[in-house]
Amino acid sequence: MPSARVDYWQNHHAFETHATGATNGIPAKKFAFLSPRLGVRYQVSEPFAVRGAVYRAFVAPTLMNLYRGARPQNQTSLPNSNLGPEILRVGWEAGWDLTYESVSLRVTGFWNEIRDAIGSVTIAPNTTQVKNIGSVRSRGFLVEAPWQLSRRWSLRPAYTYTNATIRGNVASPGTVGSTTPGIPVHSANFSLGFTDPELVTARLTARYATRRWGNDAHTQPLDEYLVLDFAVSRWFTKNLEGYVDAENLTNRRYSAVQLGSLPLLGDPLYVGLGVRLHYR
Numbered sequence: 027m028p029s030a031r032v033d034y035w036q037n038h039h040a041f042e043t044h045a046t047g048a049t050n051g052i053p054a055k056k057f058a059f060l061s062p063r064l065g066v067r068y069q070v071s072e073p074f075a076v077r078g079a080v081y082r083a084f085v086a087p088t089l090m091n092l093y094r095g096a097r098p099q100n101q102t103s104l105p106n107s108n109l110g111p112e113i114l115r116v117g118w119e120a121g122w123d124l125t126y127e128s129v130s131l132r133v134t135g136f137w138n139e140i141r142d143a144i145g146s147v148t149i150a151p152n153t154t155q156v157k158n159i160g161s162v163r164s165r166g167f168l169v170e171a172p173w174q175l176s177r178r179w180s181l182r183p184a185y186t187y188t189n190a191t192i193r194g195n196v197a198s199p200g201t202v203g204s205t206t207p208g209i210p211v212h213s214a215n216f217s218l219g220f221t222d223p224e225l226v227t228a229r230l231t232a233r234y235a236t237r238r239w240g241n242d243a244h245t246q247p248l249d250e251y252l253v254l255d256f257a258v259s260r261w262f263t264k265n266l267e268g269y270v271d272a273e274n275l276t277n278r279r280y281s282a283v284q285l286g287s288l289p290l291l292g293d294p295l296y297v298g299l300g301v302r303l304h305y306r
Contacts, residue, residue, distance in 0.1 A: 031061040035086045040093055040107065052093070052107045059084045059111070078120040085112040087144055091156045103146065104155040112158070113141040121168075128174040138164040145207065146284075147198055147242055159242075160194035162206050180219040187212060201242050208248070208283065210235040228258040240284025248289065251280035267302045 038054035065079035087109040090096070095105040121134035142158040149155050166188040173181045190206035205211075217231040233253045240246040254276055259269035273296040281289035 080118040083114040132170040135167045164190040182217045184215045210238045212236040231255045249280040271298045
């Protein structure tokens with residue numbers, strides 16, 4: 027099935043204020059991009075199907091990347107108003123689905139070639155700047171095995187292997203061929219769900235990622251982690267739903283990202299309670 031999407035992105039009226047109080051304007055930035063996608067799926071037999079897709083896409087830099095930056099403790103992350111969008115030059119995936127009664131096995135291989143990738147570059151001690159570092163290749167596979175255990179209970183395990191490497195980096199040529207910072211080679215997700223419209227809907231989820239590098243110089247490893255989340259909701263009327271969401275149930279401390287020489291911790295234990303009003 028072919029499809030296409032057109033995005034237009036523009037930042038304007040930005041300005042910079044200096045310590046002296048003087049200001050100067052920053053040139054407006056705009057960009058238009060066509061993101062085509064072609065996908066196909068063929069049902070070989072009743073339980074078995076094959077599928078594939080090829081596509082292009084882009085990611086615009088954020089306002090923090092362009093203008094704000096960050097300065098936690100003695101670290102400095104400088105913005106870069108000259109940043110351009112990150113381009114997925116070509117991406118493809120191929121896989122197959124095998125379904126037998128209430129259990130399925132889905133395997134998907136992927137390959138992405140990214141141009142003008144956005145990443146942090148160390149430019150001085152305790153100082154980094156966001157730049158379009160060059161090109162990145164990401165390839166790997168995803169395995170999913172959703173299983174409907176019964177009318178109420180379900181399992182959804184998933185595992186991802188990712189080999190992401192820097193293929194070109196004008197800002198730091200020495201990093202070419204190294205692993206892309208922040209991307210774990212192995213990651214997994216496991217969820218156990220319970221659904222009963224007359225009682226509650228609940229899901230316990232475990233998220234796992236192996237160690238990965240936090241900076242472009244490969245001197246700052248980030249922690250391996252296993253985080254548990256829980257969500258439960260209940261309908262009180264046909265329009266009113268109450269819910270409880272909890273993230274990082276064990277309050278696990280782990281380094282999630284790197285800023286200069288400073289590792290920033292992942293989100294601590296968070297619990298949210300609320301109600302949702304639905305109009306039908």
